Amino acid sequence: MGKVLLTQSQRRTSGTYKGRRSDDSDLPEFKPLPWTLQEIRASIPSELFLRDTRTSCLYLLRDLLMASVWWRIACYIDPLCTSSFTRETASLYGAEALRWLxxxxxxxxxGLTFTGIWVVGHECGHGAFSSNKWVCDAVGFITHSFLWTPYFSWKISHHRHHISHASIERDEVYVPKTRSDLGIPKAHAEIDYEDYFGDTPIYTLYMLIRQQVLAFPAYLLFNVSGQKKYPKWTNHFDPNSILFNKQQRNLVIISNIGMLAMIWLVRQTIGAFGLASVVKYYGIPWLCVSHWFIMITYLHHTDPDVPHYRKGQWNFQRGAAATVDRDFLGWWGRFFLHDVAHYHVVHHFFPKMPWYNGEKATEHLKNFMGNHYCYSEKPVFRALWDNYNKCQFVEDEGDIVFYRDKHGRSTRRPAQ
Structure with missing residues (x-):
């Protein structure tokens, strides 16, 4: 069973549904993080904050070599599986099954290798790849453009996400919907939540798949899941967007040039090799990147047991602590994804720390923070389904709030 701050046996449920009314008084209490950022930083050895460009480049080189090897091997799939020898040996249907496998x-x-390359670009955006800003931006621009991410534009909004995480008024992404956003009456009313969340598991699965495939492009293009106070048509490609200031205008344009270069490159590649080849060798692995990236970030920032803050209760370190480390795909996630999901909490506290020091730093952070450190060992696909169903909305009032599920129930309450 998963563990995020509380064991499953410690959790209780509360809410108002199908004519029954209750409050949250029987829920476990939550007390926010009490330490300053300086106290937390002092708990981690200073050498773990040092960035080594050579080490970072070796990780990137490893990923690029792997991607090349996988591509080269894939070039033999169709010739081998459609050969007369394979069809005679395995039968026509057996050869086709082998081809699909x-x-x-x-x-x-x-897909995992491309995601690892994207993670390296993400680290460049934080300045964790190298102490040299030009090196970070050059590597980040190339790797992110290759994977359809406007590097500088996303870097700007992602930086604001980090400095405002878990603030309902200021965070840039995964901002929770409120009770009033969904048109649900106040909690003291008699509510039949089935009227609001009575969808079928099939429909929920459809919505979840749609999120996994389209959420990142939708965020970049339409600010989906972003700050609700922003104007309509807010996006990452308009240099005049509210997301950017005047000094950042040229950086947005450079990011757009990177996207235009990719459009040209893909069109040239399709003309040379055909659409089917581009989809097989590049398109579907890129869709996997979008899926893994959204799944990782969604599970980092969305969980019934992590708080969201309003007004004076929020500060940087409390927001950084409101994220979850997860055992994501076991060794696959650790090797291919550079531990980005396993050690995300320390990354939110200190985003310039090199990712390859995340494991050691997390041990020190965990020892210092105790129960304020959030970790889940729940299988990630189970966590994705559970959290998608349990994290529906937060209350309109309260300086510290927790997600409520499809029955209006929460798992925790702030201490008085």
């Missing part, structure tokens, strides 16, 4: 294997490993 090989392509699925390629999409799995190449």
């Amino acid at each position: 090989c392509w699925i294997t390629y999409w799995w490993v190449q």
Whole structure:
């Protein structure tokens, strides 16, 4: 069973549904993080904050070499599986089954490898790849443009996400919907929550798949899941967007040039090799990147047991603590994804810390923070389904709030 601050046996549920009314008085209490950022930083050895460009480049080189190897191996899939020898040996249907199995294997490993390359670009955006800003921006711009992410534009909004995480008024992404956003009456009313959340598991699965495939492009293009107070049509490609100031205008334009270069490159590649080849070798692995990235970040920031803050209760370190480390895909996640999901809490506290020091730093952070450190060992696909159903909305009032589920129930309450 998963563990995030509380064991499952410690949790209780509360709410008002199907004519029954109750309050949250029987829920476990939550007390926010009491320490300053300086106290937390002092708990981690200073050498773990040092960035080594050579080490970072070796990780990137490893990923690029792996991507090249997987691509080269995939070039033999269709010739091998459609050869007369294979069809005579395994039968026509057996050869086709083998062909699909090989392509699925390629999409799995190449999708993870591409995601690892995207993670390296993400670290560049934080300045964790190198102490040299130009090196970070050059590597980040190339790797993110290759994977359809406007590097500088996303870097700007992602930085604001880090400095405002878990603030309902200021965070940039995964901002929770409120009771009034969904048109649900106040908690003291008699409510039949089935009227608001009575969808079928099939429909929930459809919505979840849609999120996994489209959420990141939708965020970049339409600010989906972003700050609700922003104007309509807010996006990451408009240099005049509210997301950016005047000094950042040229950086947004450079990011757009990177996207235009990719459009040109893909069109040239399709003309040379055909649409089917581009989809098989590049398109589907890129869709896997979008899926893994959204799944990782969603599970980092969305959980019934982590708080969201309003007004004077929020500060940087409390927001940084309101994220969850997870055992994401076991060794696959650790090797291919550079531990980005396993050690995300320390990353939110100190985003310039190199990712390859995350494990050691997390041990020190965990020892210092105790129960304020959030970790879940729940299988990630189970966590994705559970959290998608349990994290529906937060209350309109309260300086510290927790998600409520489809029955209006929460798992925790702030201490008085």
